Amino acid sequence: MREQAVRVNTASAQLTIGVVAPLTGRLAPLGKPLTYVLKALAPQLRHLRNGSRRYDLSIVVRDSRSEPAAARQAVHDLVTADQAHIVLTMAGTQVLPAVADACEELRVPCLSTTFPWQAYVHSRGATPGHSFRWTYHFAWGLDDIATAFARMWEQIEGAPTVGCLWNDDLQGSLLRHQEYGFAPVTSARGHALADLGPYREPANDFQTQVARMREHDADIVTSAATAADLALFHREARQAGLRPRLITCSRWLTYPHTHTTTAPHIHAELADARVATLVYWSPNHPYRSSLDGTTCADLAHGYQRDTGETWLQPLGLAHALVETAHHALSTADDPTDHAAIADALAGTILSTIAGTLDWKRGPTPNIALLRLAGGQWHPGPKGPSLAIVTNHDAPDIPITGTLRPT
Template sequence: MNTTSSRLTIGVVAPLTGRLAPLGRPLTYVLEALAPQLRHVRNGSRCYDVSAVVRDSRSDPAAARRAVHDLTTTDRAHIVLTMAGTQVLPAVADTCEELGVPCLSTTFPWQAYVHSRGAGPGHSFQWTYHFAWGLDDIATVFTHMWEQAGAGHTVGCLWNDDLQGSLLRHEQYGFAPVTSARGHTLVDLGPYREPATDFRQQVGRMKEYGADIVTSAATAADLALFHQQARQAGGRPRLITCSRWLTYPHTHTTSVPGIHAELADARVATLVYWSPGHPYRSSLDGATCADLAHAYQQDTGESWLQPLGLAHALVETAHRALSTADDPTDREAVARAIKGTTFSTIAGTLDWKQGPTPNVALLRLSGGQWHPGPEGPRLAVVTNAGTPEVPVTGELLLT
């Protein structure tokens, strides 16, 4: 589909309101901060004016689909960017695929990105592209941290009854192939519905099997409840590794003080996909990761979040696609430009030509742990086995 114009439009679907709103702030911040670099795009001998249009997903899949329709038909976007939301993100990607507009997304394991859209590994989408990590990459990082507590653990798996849980349990794509190969035994503590009200059954199974480590993808509130009930039952695990919501400071995902105190006591370990210590630079303005994190904290008064670097890389990739496409006013040409892209960003090198599956570029992971600090939770990098260029900034603490 050709959208002939001398002006190019970058459409953005972001959670400005609703439960995901705290996780949408990094993307809107980056758009404002990079506005001077985004006003124009030079493609060959031509210079195009660029505008960025943001529409609210309202943290809801139906609203996200409407936002894509508006961006495509009213705003005539040449590319759509989005991030955050296990239901919202696939809704945006699917709608872009249906309407024939290039879409770029992140912050979602690639297996979940593919399966949530009714496809499987090896499937090739025409319009939609993603960069992130895999569930197997999370498992690898977590095992490195488990092994700092010794070899050959029995690990209790606290996974929900939704898509995320079913994929983590998957015998081919989930945790088992990685962890069993490294000598660990996984014990499923039993599925649960979010939000959870009682984990006594799961705590009982953890104690029955002698699991001294627990791994999860729970929300902050659910993980705090589990830890509280395990502690009260005298079965507090030595280490909890948790992905998904706990990659963010728990102070950002809930306002309940009791949850903050419980998770601070748990010292949750998680994956690290971006931090101020990562040694990468922006392809747009040369800013370092430390520069970006510092500017965010100065401008917003809030602590940096991991999605900040990925939001910046989203914008970098959109800019590069528009500047390298054979015809940036043609959506099909923009999609082809993403497909052939390999370049360095503030989140690391993105390579859609060598991804683990079509339409996906892989990000490498470090392992981190939330340590209490005077200004709230501090994410320390405690293992860099897969990212030797990222400095270790703390020791893994066991309870």
């Protein structure tokens, strides 16, 4: 009996992690951190243990092409052709929900990140409180962004009106939402918001928004614009004799503008603007990988050494994505069963390189929260560097610089 039990417990079976990543298209720069992490962790992901049983583990990556339809097809191929037991994805305000919805329809566990949780819920036709069966997410909320931004506004003397430069799409509509957007948080802190008017991406001009900025005497601006659109707005404001003392911007401006566009005039404009943003991960975060103890500084250094490029905030989240998938497969009652994996995700509390992820305490089902700090892009001879300038809501993250109004 002992010999038989040993043979059964050490027998190797196959598990597959499917990944939908933007390898091509407009989101491709944001797919690089995920593909890097998968390559760096490949030696550790060849095998996995669940209790006394050993499994061979394979990683299959399919390209979303930065398009929702292609992303849905990628999920279908991963589930039907590659027999994926769990699907991972990140990046894209339209692409990420498409992946999650496809997984929900095909009844396969999905784990995603880099998207405010309210947007994750609303983009899928649901409201907070709704419980998805198969799809799980970790990130922050729009309220958390509003708080991080307000703490930086409050470092500017006086109580200026904040001009809101928000688009006419999902992102803008949620930021304007009277219950889930910026207003409830910022009004409670005493800030007045002035909507500068919706615009369509990519923008041709911001004359209307600049005029409203003057009308409301707004010398702080908050936005979720692309690098190109924010640079255009800043240039037109300057030409009109206006210069925001501070711009806070989420979404694309959480990454160095040098990564999202190659246009030198955009680089120069945004360097002059000294954009402030949310910080969800950096080399200075004091966390370690649950897989091998790698520190945030180690991960960032390795990325820069191996790619020749500056680290990006999604790098830490990509690593945590893989850590969490590995944990779920290692702890599920039956890692070959989709329902068991989904149940494992729902009960996960895990310390990762991005911080502790706890799906039992989320603000709504299927969500684990990440804490935010506030940062500002400071220009330098080697390009923009992100300084952490506020840490009130994440005090274990060290301050690395001071806020510099223009």
